[in-house]
Amino acid sequence: MGWNCLNIEERLTEYLDGHLAGAERTEFEAHVATCAGCTALVADVRGLVAGLGRMEPVVEPSGLLLRILEQTSGVPKRKGEKSWWATLAPLLSPRVAIGMATVTTTMVIVFQAAGINPKKISLADLSPLEMARSVNRQAHLTYARGSKFVNDLRVVYEISSRLQEANANRSAPVEPERRKPASPQTERQLKNDLLQKGTSLIAAAGLAGLPGEER
């Protein structure tokens, strides 16, 4: 049993949205192929859907709502009633000024932590996801740099202790017993010092956010 024009009208949306499959789709297309009216209908609605999809959203001009309210509620226009100074005055109150300063400071800290250069800021930089990702990356970089620093110190320390040992063996081969017990003590001391310095450097770098890293 073939489909009639009413069937086509009923199932048109499903067909256009790709929800019609198999035998139903075949029936649909079979009828449309033989019916001029339905061919026109399908083309019209398909064109409409495509056209609606291409439409840009309308952005209302700023103040439209206020103007409509003014004109429909019968409230007389207050234009010119207030000077521009009166409009700006609330912005100059100490509370607003402190608030602005706080916001600015926060932004500076966040930008620094995120490694964003405020002079070359782009919209993408400001998306929260990008921001979080960047801060995370910066933290890892800082940590990596810190641990590299400690490792470098270890190498330097290793070399210097070897040199010390060599010097000690050469200059004082007569009394190795006296030097030996003292050595591990100072060695540990020095190592601890270096490690502590390294850690505090990492902490300091983390706090400062270390700007200037290539992004």
Next chain:
Amino acid sequence: VSPELREAVILRDLQGLEYSEIREVLQVPEGTVKSRINRGRIELARLLGQMGVGPQ
């Protein structure tokens, strides 16, 4: 075009929602959603045809 058909077509074709999402928004069964979109689209296409606006 009646408000019910209009809102269904707006949600589907301008906002790009799926049937299931429109069902949530309008709180009506999915069959109703489909038929409203369907009738809304057909009526809108006919109106535009009468106004002499062809498919873009």
